[in-house]
Amino acid sequence: MQNDEQEIITNRGWLPTWWMLLFYGSIVFAIGYVAYMHGVAGWSQGKQYGEEVADFDKNFPSQTAKLNDDGSNPFRGDAAAIAAGQKTFDGLCAACHKADMTGLVGPNLVDATWLHGSTDKEVYKVILEGVTVEKALQNPVRGAMPAHKTSLGSKKIMEVMAYLASRSPSLRAK
Numbered sequence: 001m002q003n004d005e006q007e008i009i010t011n012r013g014w015l016p017t018w019w020m021l022l023f024y025g026s027i028v029f030a031i032g033y034v035a036y037m038h039g040v041a042g043w044s045q046g047k048q049y050g051e052e053v054a055d056f057d058k059n060f061p062s063q064t065a066k067l068n069d070d071g072s073n074p075f076r077g078d079a080a081a082i083a084a085g086q087k088t089f090d091g092l093c094a095a096c097h098k099a100d101m102t103g104l105v106g107p108n109l110v111d112a113t114w115l116h117g118s119t120d121k122e123v124y125k126v127i128l129e130g131v132t133v134e135k136a137l138q139n140p141v142r143g144a145m146p147a148h149k150t151s152l153g154s155k156k157i158m159e160v161m162a163y164l165a166s167r168s169p170s171l172r173a174k
């Protein structure tokens with residue numbers, strides 16, 4: 001009876017052996033795990049991100065599109081793209097540029113004057129990134145042009161540009 005009590009008193013403050021083994025074991029495991037992932041397996045956050053992005057691009061090719069190497073729009077002359085681009089233009093751009101593209105708040109897009117360049121590459125940048133108020137307030141004073149990077153994305157912008165090119169011969173491929 002007396003011995004039992006003493007045993008309990010001396011053990012007070014110590015965690016059970018199985019718990020301590022688990023504790024040290026998990027530290028050893030963690031060190032080994034880090035060494036394995038970053039050393040042997042060569043895992044990295046950047047690499048995994050890149051793989052996931054590549055996977056997305058493969059599964060949803062319609063979400064992303066790239067200009068040709070020379071900067072020209074790959075959808076030029078593509079009837080389906082032009083029709084899709086017209087829909088987008090009427091819904092999103094016509095409010096400022098007028099349905100016939102002759103301009104309201106935004107400038108005329110079917111004349112020969114291009115404020116920020118007349119090539120596909122330059123116009124793509126304007127539609128993608130927009131024109132900030134500060135830039136638009138330079139001489140002559142104009143409004144801002146909203147960015148369409150997230151609202152449209154690259155492919156839809158290029159479709160709109162195919163429609164633009166079909167109406168505006170002064171928009172050059174390169």
Ligand code: HEC
Pocket residue numbers: 089092093094095096097105106107109113114115116117123126127131135136137142143144145146148160
């Ligand atoms: C809120 C009004 C508004 C909307 C919506 C808008 N724009 Fe604009 N856009 C402007 C203004 C204002 C400018 C002139 C900006 C500047 O350079 O000062 C402009 C400029 C441009 C230019 C450059 C013209 C040039 O001469 O270089 C292009 C191309 C263009 N817009 C296309 C589009 C397209 C395509 C859409 C639809 C996806 C669109 N815009 C939607 C207001 C708008």
